[in-house]
Amino acid sequence: MxxxxxxxHAGNHADIxxxxxxxxxxxxxxxxxxxxxxxxxxxxxxxxxxxxxxxxLNREFDSGIAKLMNCPDVPEAVQRYLDIVNELNxxxxxxxxxxxxxxVDAYVRQKDKLHLCELHPNDYPLLAALxxxxxxxxxxxxxxxxxxxxxxxxxxxxxxxxxxxxYEVKKDYQTVVKTLEQGVSRFSQGTYxxxxxxLSRKQADDLLKAxxxxxxxxxxxxxxxxxxxxxxxGMAGSGMIxxxxxxxxxxEAQAFMPFLTKLLAExxxxxxxxxxxxxx
Numbered sequence: 577m578x579x580x581x582x583x584x585h586a587g588n589h590a591d592i593x594x595x596x597x598x599x600x601x602x603x604x605x606x607x608x609x610x611x612x613x614x615x616x617x618x619x620x621x622x623x624x625x626x627x628x629x630x631x632x633l634n635r636e637f638d639s640g641i642a643k644l645m646n647c648p649d650v651p652e653a654v655q656r657y658l659d660i661v662n663e664l665n666x667x668x669x670x671x672x673x674x675x676x677x678x679x680v681d682a683y684v685r686q687k688d689k690l691h692l693c694e695l696h697p698n699d700y701p702l703l704a705a706l707x708x709x710x711x712x713x714x715x716x717x718x719x720x721x722x723x724x725x726x727x728x729x730x731x732x733x734x735x736x737x738x739x740x741x742x743y744e745v746k747k748d749y750q751t752v753v754k755t756l757e758q759g760v761s762r763f764s765q766g767t768y769x770x771x772x773x774x775l776s777r778k779q780a781d782d783l784l785k786a787x788x789x790x791x792x793x794x795x796x797x798x799x800x801x802x803x804x805x806x807x808x809x810g811m812a813g814s815g816m817i818x819x820x821x822x823x824x825x826x827x828e829a830q831a832f833m834p835f836l837t838k839l840l841a842e843x844x845x846x847x848x849x850x851x852x853x854x855x856x
Contacts, residue, residue, distance in 0.1 A: 581699065582742075586624035587637030587673040589840045590814035592644060592657075593800045594740065594771050595679050596832060597816045597825075599657045601736050601767055602683035604822035611687035613730035614680050615737045617720025617755075619692040621702040622677040626670060639840070642670055647839060651831040676738055677707065684712070691727055693720035721755045729763040740771040749779070753786045760792050760819065767820045774813040777805045787817055788853050795853040796821045798829055800836055804845035817853065826850070 585591070605612045626637055641661060644650070650658065660682045664672040674682075677692050684690060690713035694700045700717040707713035716723065724737060737759055741748040752770050759768055770787070774780045780799075787795065801813030818825065833848045840846070 581630065581696065582620045582675065583624055583628060583630040584633060585636050586631055586675070587626065587641035587670075589640050589800065589802050589836075590771070590773065590811065591673070592640055592836065592840070593798065593814055594816060595674070595676065596653055596657045596836075597769060597798060597818065598676050598679050598738060599660065599683075600653050600825055600828060601769065601818075601822060602680055603653075603656055604824065605734065605736060605767075606683050606685065608734070610734055611685070611689070611732045613727075613732040613735035614684070614688070614690045615720075615723060615727055615730075615735065616676055616680070616690070616692045616740070617723060617738065618740045618742065619677050619694045619703055619715075619720075620675045621694075621699045622675045622692070622706045623664075624673040624675060626673055637670070637673060639842075641673060643839060645670060651828070651835055653828040653832050654835065676740065677703070677713070680736075681707075681713075686712075689730070689732065690714070691716065691723065693718055693723050695719065721751055724755050724759045725762070728759055728766070733765075735763065735766045737766060737768045738771070739768070743773060743775075749783050750786070753783070753790065756787070756792070756819065757790050760790075765820065767818065767822075769819075770817040772815050772817070773811045774799065774801055774805050774815065775811055780805075780815065784815075784817070784853060791854070792819060793854050794821070794856040795819050796826060796829075797849055797851050797853050798833060799849040800833065800840070801848065802837075802840045802846050803842040815849070 692715045694703050704715040796818045799815035805812045837848045
Protein backbone atom coordinates (compact mmCIF):
# COMPACT_ATOMS: atom_id res chain seq x y z
CA MET A 577 0.00 0.00 0.00
CA UNK A 578 2.92 2.56 0.18
CA UNK A 579 0.80 5.73 0.30
CA UNK A 580 2.57 7.24 3.32
CA UNK A 581 5.11 10.03 2.72
CA UNK A 582 6.84 11.50 5.72
CA UNK A 583 7.43 14.88 4.06
CA UNK A 584 3.87 15.85 5.11
CA HIS A 585 4.85 15.46 8.78
CA ALA A 586 8.52 16.42 8.86
CA GLY A 587 9.67 18.22 11.99
CA ASN A 588 6.56 17.53 14.06
CA HIS A 589 6.43 16.50 17.73
CA ALA A 590 6.95 12.83 16.90
CA ASP A 591 10.07 13.61 14.89
CA ILE A 592 11.50 15.63 17.77
CA UNK A 593 11.16 12.75 20.23
CA UNK A 594 12.41 10.16 17.75
CA UNK A 595 15.42 12.15 16.63
CA UNK A 596 16.52 13.19 20.10
CA UNK A 597 16.56 9.50 21.05
CA UNK A 598 18.41 8.58 17.84
CA UNK A 599 20.92 11.36 18.48
CA UNK A 600 21.56 10.21 22.05
CA UNK A 601 22.12 6.59 21.02
CA UNK A 602 24.68 7.71 18.43
CA UNK A 603 26.29 10.14 20.88
CA UNK A 604 26.86 7.17 23.16
CA UNK A 605 28.14 4.86 20.39
CA UNK A 606 30.86 7.23 19.22
CA UNK A 607 32.31 7.49 22.72
CA UNK A 608 34.09 4.22 21.96
CA UNK A 609 36.68 3.95 19.22
CA UNK A 610 35.28 0.71 17.79
CA UNK A 611 33.11 1.09 14.66
CA UNK A 612 29.35 0.63 14.71
CA UNK A 613 26.67 -0.45 12.25
CA UNK A 614 23.37 1.39 11.76
CA UNK A 615 20.31 -0.19 10.15
CA UNK A 616 17.28 1.96 9.33
CA UNK A 617 14.31 -0.16 8.24
CA UNK A 618 12.17 2.74 6.95
CA UNK A 619 14.59 5.53 6.12
CA UNK A 620 12.39 7.90 4.08
CA UNK A 621 14.22 10.45 1.95
CA UNK A 622 16.68 11.43 4.69
CA UNK A 623 16.39 15.22 4.33
CA UNK A 624 13.22 17.30 4.08
CA UNK A 625 12.70 20.68 2.41
CA UNK A 626 10.17 22.48 4.56
CA UNK A 627 9.35 24.89 1.73
CA UNK A 628 7.98 22.01 -0.37
CA UNK A 629 4.26 21.88 -1.16
CA UNK A 630 3.90 18.71 0.89
CA UNK A 631 5.51 20.10 4.04
CA UNK A 632 3.63 23.39 3.64
CA LEU A 633 0.25 21.65 3.42
CA ASN A 634 -0.15 21.17 7.19
CA ARG A 635 3.04 22.92 8.38
CA GLU A 636 3.42 20.47 11.24
CA PHE A 637 6.94 21.76 11.80
CA ASP A 638 5.50 25.06 13.10
CA SER A 639 4.27 23.37 16.27
CA GLY A 640 7.35 21.15 16.42
CA ILE A 641 10.91 21.99 15.47
CA ALA A 642 10.21 25.70 14.83
CA LYS A 643 8.95 26.04 18.40
CA LEU A 644 11.98 24.23 19.77
CA MET A 645 14.53 26.27 17.80
CA ASN A 646 13.27 29.47 19.42
CA CYS A 647 13.53 28.08 22.93
CA PRO A 648 16.47 29.11 25.17
CA ASP A 649 18.11 26.99 27.87
CA VAL A 650 17.30 23.53 26.54
CA PRO A 651 18.54 20.25 28.08
CA GLU A 652 21.91 18.97 26.82
CA ALA A 653 20.40 16.10 24.83
CA VAL A 654 18.03 18.50 23.08
CA GLN A 655 20.90 20.87 22.29
CA ARG A 656 22.91 18.09 20.64
CA TYR A 657 19.94 17.40 18.38
CA LEU A 658 19.42 21.11 17.68
CA ASP A 659 23.08 21.44 16.71
CA ILE A 660 22.42 18.97 13.88
CA VAL A 661 19.37 20.93 12.69
CA ASN A 662 21.21 24.25 12.97
CA GLU A 663 24.14 22.98 10.93
CA LEU A 664 21.74 22.38 8.05
CA ASN A 665 20.29 25.88 8.48
CA UNK A 666 23.37 28.04 9.20
CA UNK A 667 21.59 31.37 8.62
CA UNK A 668 19.04 30.57 11.32
CA UNK A 669 16.16 30.23 8.85
CA UNK A 670 14.44 26.85 9.12
CA UNK A 671 14.48 25.41 5.62
CA UNK A 672 15.80 21.86 5.96
CA UNK A 673 14.91 19.16 8.45
CA UNK A 674 17.02 16.00 8.91
CA UNK A 675 15.41 12.59 8.86
CA UNK A 676 16.90 9.77 10.92
CA UNK A 677 19.63 8.93 8.36
CA UNK A 678 20.95 12.50 8.45
CA UNK A 679 20.80 12.60 12.25
CA VAL A 680 22.93 9.46 12.36
CA ASP A 681 25.17 10.77 9.58
CA ALA A 682 26.12 13.71 11.81
CA TYR A 683 27.84 11.21 14.13
CA VAL A 684 29.24 8.48 11.89
CA ARG A 685 32.96 8.20 11.29
CA GLN A 686 34.78 6.78 8.29
CA LYS A 687 34.91 3.35 9.90
CA ASP A 688 31.16 3.20 10.68
CA LYS A 689 28.58 1.84 8.23
CA LEU A 690 24.95 2.67 7.46
CA HIS A 691 22.39 0.40 5.81
CA LEU A 692 19.28 2.34 4.81
CA CYS A 693 16.10 0.69 3.53
CA GLU A 694 13.24 2.41 1.74
CA LEU A 695 10.50 0.79 -0.34
CA HIS A 696 8.54 3.80 -1.61
CA PRO A 697 9.29 4.22 -5.34
CA ASN A 698 9.40 8.03 -5.08
CA ASP A 699 11.40 8.20 -1.87
CA TYR A 700 14.07 5.59 -2.61
CA PRO A 701 15.86 7.50 -5.42
CA LEU A 702 15.98 10.66 -3.29
CA LEU A 703 17.52 8.74 -0.42
CA ALA A 704 20.03 7.05 -2.74
CA ALA A 705 21.05 10.43 -4.18
CA LEU A 706 21.59 11.80 -0.67
CA UNK A 707 23.97 8.92 0.18
CA UNK A 708 25.91 8.16 -3.04
CA UNK A 709 29.01 6.81 -1.26
CA UNK A 710 28.41 3.08 -0.92
CA UNK A 711 31.37 2.65 1.40
CA UNK A 712 29.68 4.95 3.88
CA UNK A 713 26.04 3.94 3.35
CA UNK A 714 24.34 1.13 1.50
CA UNK A 715 20.89 2.26 0.31
CA UNK A 716 18.50 -0.58 -0.45
CA UNK A 717 15.12 -0.50 -2.17
CA UNK A 718 13.69 -3.31 -0.12
CA UNK A 719 11.84 -4.57 2.91
CA UNK A 720 13.52 -3.12 5.98
CA UNK A 721 12.05 -5.75 8.26
CA UNK A 722 13.66 -8.48 6.15
CA UNK A 723 16.97 -6.62 6.34
CA UNK A 724 17.07 -7.12 10.11
CA UNK A 725 17.38 -10.86 9.59
CA UNK A 726 19.65 -10.52 6.58
CA UNK A 727 22.12 -7.96 7.99
CA UNK A 728 22.51 -9.10 11.59
CA UNK A 729 24.83 -9.76 13.24
CA UNK A 730 27.02 -7.08 11.64
CA UNK A 731 30.79 -7.52 11.26
CA UNK A 732 31.31 -4.37 13.37
CA UNK A 733 29.96 -6.23 16.46
CA UNK A 734 28.36 -2.98 17.70
CA UNK A 735 25.17 -1.60 16.26
CA UNK A 736 21.90 0.25 16.34
CA UNK A 737 18.69 -0.74 14.56
CA UNK A 738 15.85 1.75 14.09
CA UNK A 739 12.42 0.38 13.17
CA UNK A 740 10.18 3.25 12.15
CA UNK A 741 7.32 1.95 9.96
CA UNK A 742 4.38 4.22 9.11
CA TYR A 743 1.90 1.66 10.49
CA GLU A 744 -0.40 2.29 7.52
CA VAL A 745 -0.58 -1.50 7.35
CA LYS A 746 -2.02 -2.67 10.67
CA LYS A 747 0.11 -5.81 10.48
CA ASP A 748 3.14 -3.58 11.15
CA TYR A 749 2.28 -3.65 14.87
CA GLN A 750 2.85 -7.40 14.94
CA THR A 751 5.75 -7.30 12.49
CA VAL A 752 7.86 -4.90 14.55
CA VAL A 753 7.60 -7.20 17.57
CA LYS A 754 8.43 -10.32 15.57
CA THR A 755 11.33 -8.53 13.88
CA LEU A 756 12.63 -7.31 17.23
CA GLU A 757 12.68 -10.89 18.51
CA GLN A 758 14.54 -12.03 15.39
CA GLY A 759 17.06 -9.22 15.71
CA VAL A 760 17.79 -9.77 19.40
CA SER A 761 18.15 -13.53 18.86
CA ARG A 762 20.81 -12.85 16.21
CA PHE A 763 22.50 -9.80 17.75
CA SER A 764 21.70 -9.61 21.45
CA GLN A 765 24.15 -6.83 22.30
CA GLY A 766 22.75 -4.38 19.74
CA THR A 767 20.59 -1.37 20.54
CA TYR A 768 17.10 -1.44 19.01
CA UNK A 769 14.65 1.45 18.86
CA UNK A 770 11.02 1.08 17.76
CA UNK A 771 8.98 4.21 17.06
CA UNK A 772 5.19 3.99 17.33
CA UNK A 773 2.29 6.47 17.06
CA UNK A 774 -0.33 7.00 19.76
CA LEU A 775 -3.48 6.99 17.64
CA SER A 776 -5.47 5.35 20.42
CA ARG A 777 -4.48 4.38 23.94
CA LYS A 778 -5.54 0.76 23.47
CA GLN A 779 -3.60 0.30 20.25
CA ALA A 780 -0.42 1.71 21.78
CA ASP A 781 -0.84 -0.31 24.99
CA ASP A 782 -1.38 -3.51 23.00
CA LEU A 783 1.98 -2.94 21.29
CA LEU A 784 3.72 -2.30 24.61
CA LYS A 785 2.22 -5.47 26.10
CA ALA A 786 3.34 -7.47 23.07
CA UNK A 787 6.89 -6.16 23.49
CA UNK A 788 6.82 -7.01 27.19
CA UNK A 789 5.61 -10.52 26.43
CA UNK A 790 8.76 -11.25 24.40
CA UNK A 791 10.66 -11.45 27.72
CA UNK A 792 13.49 -9.43 26.19
CA UNK A 793 15.34 -7.63 28.98
CA UNK A 794 16.56 -4.04 29.34
CA UNK A 795 13.77 -2.16 27.51
CA UNK A 796 13.19 1.54 28.22
CA UNK A 797 9.99 3.35 27.18
CA UNK A 798 9.80 7.04 26.29
CA UNK A 799 6.36 8.28 25.24
CA UNK A 800 5.33 11.90 24.62
CA UNK A 801 1.67 12.88 24.28
CA UNK A 802 0.88 16.49 23.42
CA UNK A 803 -2.85 16.14 24.13
CA UNK A 804 -5.48 13.76 25.46
CA UNK A 805 -4.98 10.29 24.00
CA UNK A 806 -8.63 9.23 24.18
CA UNK A 807 -10.06 11.86 21.84
CA UNK A 808 -10.25 11.02 18.16
CA UNK A 809 -8.05 13.79 16.80
CA GLY A 810 -5.33 11.98 14.95
CA MET A 811 -1.93 11.30 16.46
CA ALA A 812 -1.93 12.54 20.05
CA GLY A 813 1.63 11.44 20.64
CA SER A 814 4.29 8.89 19.94
CA GLY A 815 6.77 6.69 21.71
CA MET A 816 10.18 5.10 21.47
CA ILE A 817 10.79 1.57 22.75
CA UNK A 818 14.54 1.21 23.28
CA UNK A 819 16.23 -2.15 23.87
CA UNK A 820 19.71 -1.92 25.41
CA UNK A 821 19.60 1.87 25.72
CA UNK A 822 22.73 3.87 26.59
CA UNK A 823 23.22 3.79 30.36
CA UNK A 824 22.83 7.59 30.40
CA UNK A 825 19.51 7.70 28.54
CA UNK A 826 17.12 7.38 31.47
CA UNK A 827 18.82 10.23 33.33
CA GLU A 828 18.90 12.42 30.21
CA ALA A 829 15.24 11.67 29.51
CA GLN A 830 14.32 12.73 33.03
CA ALA A 831 15.37 16.20 31.89
CA PHE A 832 14.14 16.36 28.30
CA MET A 833 10.80 14.51 28.56
CA PRO A 834 9.09 16.99 30.95
CA PHE A 835 10.71 19.86 29.03
CA LEU A 836 9.28 18.66 25.69
CA THR A 837 5.87 17.90 27.21
CA LYS A 838 5.52 21.44 28.55
CA LEU A 839 6.84 23.09 25.39
CA LEU A 840 4.81 21.11 22.85
CA ALA A 841 1.56 20.64 24.83
CA GLU A 842 -1.66 21.38 22.95
CA UNK A 843 -3.95 20.96 25.94
CA UNK A 844 -3.88 20.44 29.69
CA UNK A 845 -3.88 16.66 29.23
CA UNK A 846 -0.39 16.56 27.69
CA UNK A 847 1.74 14.00 29.51
CA UNK A 848 4.66 11.64 29.12
CA UNK A 849 5.77 8.18 30.14
CA UNK A 850 9.31 7.29 31.09
CA UNK A 851 9.60 3.79 32.52
CA UNK A 852 11.22 0.41 32.10
CA UNK A 853 9.09 -2.09 30.22
CA UNK A 854 11.50 -4.75 31.45
CA UNK A 855 14.62 -4.09 33.55
CA UNK A 856 18.05 -5.40 32.69
